[in-house]
Amino acid sequence: MIETKRYFDIRQVENAEVTTYTLMTIDDVELTLTRVQRSSDTDAVLMLHGLSSSSKMFTGREWYNLTCYMIDHGIGDVWLLDWRGSAEYGTKYVHREDSADDVAFKDIPLAVEFIQQQIENGLHIIGHCIGAMTLSMALAKGTIQHVKSAIITSIGLFPKLNNLTTAKLYAVPQLAEKLLDIDYFSMNADQVNPQDGQFMIHQLANLGSNECEHPTCKMLSFVWGTGHESTIFKHKHLPKETHERLEEYFGAVSSSYFRHFQKMLQHQAVVNTDASENYLDQVENIKTPMLLMTGKDNRCWHDAIQEYAKLLDRFFPSVNYEKFVIPDYSHNDVFMGKNAYLDVFPEVLAFIKKYS
Incomplete structure (x- = not known):
């Protein structure tokens, strides 16, 4: 068994310095x-975290997190970007008309260039969910260079949701904007004003059966899934303390992102905001070795990674990738699971070290 440490908070990591930078x-x-x-x-x-999440998914103190694991196992330099969709910013940026393109071509290249100016050795990138999709977009467009390896989790350059979630995605953002006069979705029920349109969205999330009564958990399942089952993780994998504090890990989401995802699902491709560009067409530009990773029971993007791998095999055989499907895991629990340090992290570390 892999030895665990008593510390989980990154500011308590032995002989490590924590520095925070601000990038504009x-x-x-x-x-x-x-x-x-x-x-x-x-x-x-x-x-790179997912949309509505934050870098805390890699630093959570209730489980042996990926940051501490990397530091403990020979990766001495870990960087965490809170891009514009991070829960850490609250509602600061939710009223903007941001899209996945902004993350891929403004946030990620800026951070990568800054990091590469600070380090003496190579850089590897781990992306999750929309962080993985936008990382893939940036690699395909060539807006980031000289990355030694990339871990793409849950979704790459092929989108796939179940039919009910897809249908809801076509309707809810526009209805919310036109009928409820809201342009974002809050995950925290405690911050919802009954006089605000957000209250109605949370009431919709409460309709029907759900395996969990935690209000933030129900809202996450409503926004990212069918609303009738846990979408973001399997409850058995999440530490109890983490589940009780989900509002600390997940925040508000601008509806402008969902309008971009609508275009992608409509065209069955990861496209730009006006659908004039399909990033899969440029996938052969990716010279960085990739690990395509997902939970086998992913209820958010389902088998999008597996389908992406099939497309690469059939049409783009020159792309260098490996695939890791994690049995019995779902979506965020591949990083936030209490046993992820045993079931997931060793494979991630081995892939990085393979290209170090």
Whole structure:
């Protein structure tokens, strides 16, 4: 069994320095970039969270998190970007008309260039959910260069949701904007004003059967899934303390992202906001070795990673990738699960070290 440490908080990592940087994008979005460094003699790893989540999914103190695991197992330089869709920013950026393109071509390249100016060795990137999709877009367009390996989790350059979620995605954002006069979805029921349109969305999330009564958990399942089963994780994998504090890990989501996803699902491709560009057409530009990773029981993007791998095999055989489907895991629990350090992290670490 892999030895665990008593510390889980990144600010308690032995012999490591934690530094926070502020980066300003070309469209005036202020981003937070955190560095946890024990050594400058190893390659660096950058971690990208999913939409409505934050870098806390890699630093949560209730489980042996990926940041501490990497530091403990020979990766001495870990970077965490809170891009513009991070829960850490509250509602600061939710009224903007941001899209996945903004993340892929403004946030990620800015952070990668900054990191590469600070480090002496190579850089590897781990992306989850929309962080993985936008990382894939940036690699395909060539807006980031000289990345030694990339871990793409849950979704790459092929989108796939179940039929009910897809149908809901076509209707809910526009209805929310036109009928309820809201342009974002809050995950925290405690912050919802009964006089606000957000209250109606939370009431909709409460309709029907659900395996969990936690209000944030129900809202996450409503926004990202059918609303009738846990979408983001399997409850048995999540630490109890983490589940009780989900509102600390998941925040508000601008409806502008969902309008972009509508275009993608309509065209069955990861496209730009006006659907004039299909990023899969440029996938052969990706020279970075990729690990395509997902939970076998992913209830958010389902088998999007497996279908992406099939497309690569059939049409783009020159793309260098490996695939890791994790038995009995779902979506966020591949990083936030209490046993992920045993079931998932060793494979991630081995892939990074393979290309270090």
